[in-house]
Amino acid sequence: MTVTRAVTVLLEDRLITFTRAVGLLRRRNLPVRSLAVGPTVTPGISRLTIMIQSDEATAERAVQQLQKVVGVRAAAAFPARDGVSRELALVKVRATGERYGELLDVVQLYHASVVDDSPEAIIVELTGSEAFVLSCIRALERFEVLEVARSGAVALELGLTDAGARVPANT
């Protein structure tokens, strides 16, 4: 069944390893929705989160292929609904006098926060699922959105799982 799935990869934090992993996604023609990469608590190891729209077999094959990349320490996949996925967005909105209050109402409604309040424009920070972030950005589009920076989603599977501890599955 085609659903949104998270593929999480622990890999050496070198550009060459990252390039190899991402290059593989391109070469195998995977339906990538977003990519996010950042450090982990283990020095020298990064975590790459890839959100894809695919069936289970495609996601599992991606995992097996990623596991073959030298520098990749572990990889796992799970349907997004079996985990928590969050994305962060920064949205720069033009703040004009008469609609400023209305803008703050929207920010409050989405439990977002204003992280910069410059004279001409404010920056709104919001965090949530991809759908939540999209809905909030849409609401902010009632004002003049100048720039949007989205992080791409990061995700963790519910319960007692640990991508780093997973061993490659053998049929």
Place this chain on the structure above:
Amino acid sequence: MREQLTGSQILCRALLEEGVDVLFGYPGGAIMPFYHALPEYPELRHVLVRHEQAAAHAADGYARASGRPGVCVATSGPGATNLVTGIATAHMDNTPLVAITGQVPRAMIGRDAFQETDIIGITQPITKHNRLVEDVEELAEAVHEVFTVAREGRPGPVLLDVPKDVQNQKLEYAGGANGSARGATGRREGLIGRPTPTALVEAARLIARAERPLIMAGHGVILSDAYDELRTLAEHTGVPVITTLLGISAFPESHPLHLGMPGMHGEVHVNRAIQQADLIIGIGLRFDDRVTGNLAAFARGAKVIHIELDASEVGKNVPVAVGLVGDARAILRELLEALEPRHCDAWRAEIATFVRPRFESFKGELSAEGILGAVEDASHGRCTVVSDVGQHQMWVAKLFRYQRPNTHITSGGLGTMGFAVPAAMGVVMARPGEPVWAISGDGGFQMNMQEIATMVQERIPVKMAIFNNGYLGMVRQWQQFFHGRRYSSTPIWSPDYVRLAEAYGIPGWRVERGDQVEAALRGALDHDGPALIEFLIEQEANVFPMIPPGASLSEPIESEAVTA
């Protein structure tokens, strides 16, 4: 005090520690320090090719014939990019190839220096692993890492890019101890899985109950040296054996259980057996599109047991009932223990009724079958055949009767024209004293015929056979069948090959009639050194049967009769 060695000397030592005895290469600016050190290590024989592509193919041929990594060396920039086709060839066919390239000095990397190219970026999708050496401290370890990766598990090509100044850096060298491969190896060993007992039991149950089972043996049987196990399994169960293009010579062709090659140019009875089968035991193959034809119509009545080293291959192209992930040899042994002897006589008798008389496309007396039969006879079956790509490749695959393991070498996955002549040089180096035939068409031969000079200079006795039909034959055949006989850019002129041979100082023969074949073969084999025979074959002979691209295995074109 330990010795101070240069990076180049360390590279040579590390290669020796890896058991390397021959390198195929070509010097140039960024690899000169390495070539400066090379004469200090006479155990490393260097074969100077005439084009870096040939170095990669020769190293590939060496690896395929010996089972050990083959090594090629080139300079930065054009030297490195010339290796690319050879590396991609090895990647598609899972050959342990180690490419070593010079790189511009570290301080110049990224500045578009003279002969700088991002060979790491270029070869990333066609290598199993590649690595830029950033300091002499990591050089020996990097060499051992890339060799380990090339060899282990499902083999494949690797590339090591060594900046010129790293080759000149000095270090106190402690020997092999420096070179425990970094992290990667231990973890990756875990990837060579073992099938679960349940999966083995299920596979054995399917084999015991099948009425129309088939074994499809691929390159993995050769790579894992599982010839005896394959043969024992077949004989124990009576299951007929199909060998894919790269699986040819994994099973003796004189064996009553041997069926032939499947797929686009497979025999009609083989493809029909696949379509009628209720069980396919695939061993070390990837169910390539040239084997399956239209996937949706492939073996619809068959369950598939897939024995495969690489878990990501299982279920990639065909749905699998049982996947047995691991080394083919070990799995076949375990499977045998779980299987009672049985036979498949009724099924084999049924397959025998599928056999169709072979349509002979050659009208004259000089046919592919006649030539290849004579090659076999003249070599007393004790030779290795390296083919190029095209019509002759299919004839060589189908008409030669392979008896001994791993005696058929060809570029299967990438289908690289120009492969045979340089690859055969590597095969000769791996199997000295055994006749090695490089069989090419007139197109493929002209892609790398410059290597005759290498054979002469390095005394590499490749026996070259050219099937000259004046066309790029396979493309012409497709034009005949699918493009209304518009022979666009397929007629190809050839030089006088006998005089070409003469120019290189080697014997050459032109064979135009059947009665000239034997003398030419005898002459070439008796000559102590490289030799060349040109066979002037019929211009528009075709390879039959043929499954049109995109069609199912049930829709073969069997003869000229259907030509539009």
